[in-house]
Amino acid sequence: MEMSFRWYGKSDSIPLEYIRQIPGMKGIVTAIYDIPVGEAWPLEKIMELKKTVEEHGMRISVIESVPVHEDIKIGLPTRDKYIENYKTTIRNLGKAGIPVVCYNFMPVFDWTRSQLDYQLPDGSTALIYEEEIVQKMDPLTGEISLPGWDTSYKKEELHELFDHYKNVDEEKLWENLEYFLNEIIPVAEEADVKMAIHPDDPPWGIFGLPRIITNKESLERFISIYDSPYNGLTMCSGSLGADPDNDFPEMLRYFGKKGRVNFVHARNIKHTGPKSFQESAHVSEYGSLDMYEIIRAMKDFDYTGPIRPDHGRMIWGETGKPGYGLYDRALGATYLIGLWEAEVKNRQR
Numbered sequence: 001m002e003m004s005f006r007w008y009g010k011s012d013s014i015p016l017e018y019i020r021q022i023p024g025m026k027g028i029v030t031a032i033y034d035i036p037v038g039e040a041w042p043l044e045k046i047m048e049l050k051k052t053v054e055e056h057g058m059r060i061s062v063i064e065s066v067p068v069h070e071d072i073k074i075g076l077p078t079r080d081k082y083i084e085n086y087k088t089t090i091r092n093l094g095k096a097g098i099p100v101v102c103y104n105f106m107p108v109f110d111w112t113r114s115q116l117d118y119q120l121p122d123g124s125t126a127l128i129y130e131e132e133i134v135q136k137m138d139p140l141t142g143e144i145s146l147p148g149w150d151t152s153y154k155k156e157e158l159h160e161l162f163d164h165y166k167n168v169d170e171e172k173l174w175e176n177l178e179y180f181l182n183e184i185i186p187v188a189e190e191a192d193v194k195m196a197i198h199p200d201d202p203p204w205g206i207f208g209l210p211r212i213i214t215n216k217e218s219l220e221r222f223i224s225i226y227d228s229p230y231n232g233l234t235m236c237s238g239s240l241g242a243d244p245d246n247d248f249p250e251m252l253r254y255f256g257k258k259g260r261v262n263f264v265h266a267r268n269i270k271h272t273g274p275k276s277f278q279e280s281a282h283v284s285e286y287g288s289l290d291m292y293e294i295i296r297a298m299k300d301f302d303y304t305g306p307i308r309p310d311h312g313r314m315i316w317g318e319t320g321k322p323g324y325g326l327y328d329r330a331l332g333a334t335y336l337i338g339l340w341e342a343e344v345k346n347r348q349r
């Protein structure tokens, strides 16, 4: 595995100099943040980003994300224009030698939480999701703000989007995903860029919008749409693991052995209800997931691809982007590296 760390570009409060000092850190997971969704990424901007990262002794392991325009997910006639732009971006990323692209196919909202600074017993704060609270929210009245809402869409735009999605049920969304994959995967193959869809977070429908990348059955359906190692998965333990019915290590091993795991997100969560959870420290005893079993699963298919600690708590008085502080993610990275080293050496004996 190649340990990596998400970095939000030059506006990130955590400098690359600090990230490099985390033991075992090899790669950066980043994106270009000032290009509107749907537009093609110019090669020069990609090369500039690559140069910045490499000057700091690391490499770009993954671009997370190249966002998919809503018109593609809704299936509007305008999607073809956006898909062409997406192809251009993939080709340019290939020219720059970027090995993996992470993306998701969630309608309107990216990852969703009910609170970003919930205080855990040890005084640290974490992101949590409580189904009862989310169910009471109405995104169209906009009274409560969730991550990404107010910044992504104006109220009128949100109304328009929800109107469009009235005609998109789960099957329609699958159809639109299939259309997208059939267009972009051949380009990804040619450009040698491995695509890695991120599962829906949380892995169930919210606000009446469909969500389809949620469990083993749906991941199986996904990979069968286009049979290619370039049509792969981001196996995110915190997203898929939020559903207690998902056996994440088993799923990871299963899709890994099929050669379809192109990226791993590792974090622990603690189930607090059938559809509620808290993000916890990475160490197994703090959450509901067995992190050692996750590492063992990766070793079972000799995973050589990128992995990153996903969200972390806020500890030691750090402030910043919720989930993306330096300290707890760095602790998570070294913990995962420790588990991996032990597992590798144990098997050599």
Ligand SMILES: [Mn+2]
Residues within 6 Å of the ligand: 198, 236, 237, 238, 239, 265, 310
């Ligand atoms: Mn994730």
